Amino acid sequence: xxxxxxxxxxxxxxxxxxxxxxxxxxxxxxxxxxxxxxxxxxxxxxxxxxxxxxxxxxxxxxxxxxxxxxxxxxxxxxxxxxxxxxxxxxxxxxxxxxxxxxxxxxxxxxxxxxxxxxxxxxxxxxxxxxxxxxxxxxxxxxxxxxxxxxxxxxxxxxxxxxxxxxxxxxxxxxxxxxxxxxxxxxxxxxxxxxxxxxxxxxxxxxxxxxxxxxxxxxxxxxxxxxxxxxxxxxxxxxx
Amino acid sequence: xxxxxxxxxxxxxxxxxxxxxxxxxxxxxxxxxxxxxxxxxxxxxxxxxxxxxxxxxxxxxxxxxxxxxxxxxxxxxxxxxxxxxxxxxxxxxxxxxxxxxxxxxxxxxxxxxxxxxxxxxxxxxxxxxxxxxxxxxxxxxxxxxxxxxxxxxxxxxxxxxxxxxxxxxxxxxxxxxxxxxxxxxxxxxxxxxxxxxxxxxxxxxxxxxxxxxxxxxxxxxxxxxxxxxxxxxxxxxxxxxxxxxxxxxxxxxxxxxxxxxxxxxxxxxxxxxxxxxxxxxxxxx
Numbered sequence: 275x276x277x278x279x280x281x282x283x284x285x286x287x288x289x290x291x292x293x294x295x296x297x298x299x300x301x302x303x304x305x306x307x308x309x310x311x312x313x314x315x316x317x318x319x320x321x322x323x324x325x326x327x328x329x330x331x332x333x334x335x336x337x338x339x340x341x342x343x344x345x346x347x348x349x350x351x352x353x354x355x356x357x358x359x360x361x362x363x364x365x366x367x368x369x370x371x372x373x374x375x376x377x378x379x380x381x382x383x384x385x386x387x388x389x390x391x392x393x394x395x396x397x398x399x400x401x402x403x404x405x406x407x408x409x410x411x412x413x414x415x416x417x418x419x420x421x422x423x424x425x426x427x428x429x430x431x432x433x434x435x436x437x438x439x440x441x442x443x444x445x446x447x448x449x450x451x452x453x454x455x456x457x458x459x460x461x462x463x464x465x466x467x468x469x470x471x472x473x474x475x476x477x478x479x480x481x482x483x484x485x486x487x488x489x490x491x492x493x494x495x496x497x498x499x500x501x502x503x504x505x506x507x508x509x510x511x512x513x
Numbered sequence: 514x515x516x517x518x519x520x521x522x523x524x525x526x527x528x529x530x531x532x533x534x535x536x537x538x539x540x541x542x543x544x545x546x547x548x549x550x551x552x553x554x555x556x557x558x559x560x561x562x563x564x565x566x567x568x569x570x571x572x573x574x575x576x577x578x579x580x581x582x583x584x585x586x587x588x589x590x591x592x593x594x595x596x597x598x599x600x601x602x603x604x605x606x607x608x609x610x611x612x613x614x615x616x617x618x619x620x621x622x623x624x625x626x627x628x629x630x631x632x633x634x635x636x637x638x639x640x641x642x643x644x645x646x647x648x649x650x651x652x653x654x655x656x657x658x659x660x661x662x663x664x665x666x667x668x669x670x671x672x673x674x675x676x677x678x679x680x681x682x683x684x685x686x687x688x689x690x691x692x693x694x695x696x697x698x699x700x701x702x703x704x705x706x707x708x709x710x711x712x713x714x715x716x717x718x719x720x721x722x723x724x725x726x727x728x729x730x731x732x733x734x735x736x737x738x739x740x741x742x743x744x745x746x747x748x749x750x751x752x753x754x755x756x757x758x759x760x761x762x763x764x765x766x767x768x769x770x771x772x773x774x775x776x777x778x779x780x781x782x783x784x785x786x787x788x789x790x791x792x793x794x795x796x797x798x
């Protein structure tokens with residue numbers, strides 16, 4: 275269980291996150307939504323140790339992880355994907371998966387690698403292909419497979435559907451549900467409300483660094499505060 | 514057999530030089546593989562050359578003990594240097610490490626124990642061709658074994674994307690320090706062998722011109738290929754001997770070759786080899 279308690283981040287004079295609290299429960303998917311600049315990626319960066327906190331605590335399975343360096347947070351059991359894909363582009367699929375399993379003692383064989391790719395929805399990929407030669411969607415899925423290779427307790431997905439077509443996004447829902455069903459706590463940052471509705475058990479809405487709403491996806495879609503933050507006043511509801 | 518013996522007698526100095534230079538090229542290739550343009554190899558080389566020469570001349574240490582101590586000294590200096598330069602990347606790292614090289618050269622120029630600008634002479638020349646190539650073989654074998662470990666994977670990941678490397682749990686600072694120290698150790702070995710095979714050493718043997726030379730070997734060979742670095746060093750060591758009239762224009766020739774490689778084969782010799790293999794694989798398929 276990942277628990278963020280009144281987490282604050284400041285960039286100079288800007289309050290990027292202000293007293294944000296949320297809990298990622300093993301086996302479930304928590305959606306994190308909000309307009310551009312709401313602080314969603316900042317929250318992931320703060321949790322993974324890339325951005326220092328100005329206040330609050332982060333606890334993973336009873337252990338404080340705020341203040342740890344990024345590689346120690348990764349070792350503690352948090353894996354992530356990036357909004358702008360960050361694969362090791364010049365290296366092959368095999369090396370990228372081995373990189374994901376860097377903190378594990380056991381080496382991955384080819385069968386284990388294909389199993390990881392299948393879990394990430396990538397199906398059969400040529401393990402010798404350079405990562406940057408893969409189609410865009412496969413790069414996104416390889417990034418998820420790399421994160422799964424670390425056998426994380428919490429997986430943070432930063433806009434995994436960006437650039438995917440509707441069919442791919444549909445399959446992504448199944449992938450995310452299956453990952454959660456295997457006991458991993460998933461934090462899903464997403465703009466696509468349809469994906470959020472289909473994949474998430476609960477949703478937290480950020481705006482200007484503050485939590486403005488939380489609840490089930492159905493409840494959030496009808497919340498006037500959320501609708502106003504996204505579409506301005508007078509809008510009816512979110513698709 | 515006698516043809517070989519004659520050849521060796523004529524060219525033993527060049528053969529020794531190639532071995533030492535190949536060792537130095539490998540040392541730089543280690544830090545280039547971690548994506549670090551750390552150009553302090555000539556300084557590490559110089560530190561070990563002086564330590565080893567002084568121990569052999571003043572304290573009459575045997576060759577092996579002197580070389581091992583010198584390598585430990587250059588490794589330690591490299592590991593310590595990693596700390597102040599830990600936040601520097603790219604061109605800033607290059608400038609800082611070149612600056613460190615100048616500091617070492619100036620110290621060598623002004624200390625009594627190093628013999629000042631005149632350097633040290635009458636160093637026992639007991640690093641034979643056998644010793645030099647045995648050392649090179651140990652380094653090459655060590656790097657080959659290392660290339661199959663997790664450390665090599667971590668080095669490649671740090672080179673590709675430091676940020677993502679942290680994300681998969683790699684202590685980037687530790688990998689950078691280790692690769693710099695390893696480069697310092699190998700450069701130190703090259704420096705000690707240099708001292709014990711060239712009779713005398715002066716501070717200018719370890720200045721910026723030397724650093725540039727080592728960098729050119731690596732660039733010509735292909736920056737991330739250890740084998741390329743060795744080939745680059747061998748080729749550029751032989752070239753001025755084969756083309757005699759180029760001898761006086763050594764640095765100019767190096768510069769021209771460097772430009773040609775950057776323009777026509779940016780991946781160096783290793784990339785030409787890889788491209789050929791790829792073409793061969795395509796024609797077969």
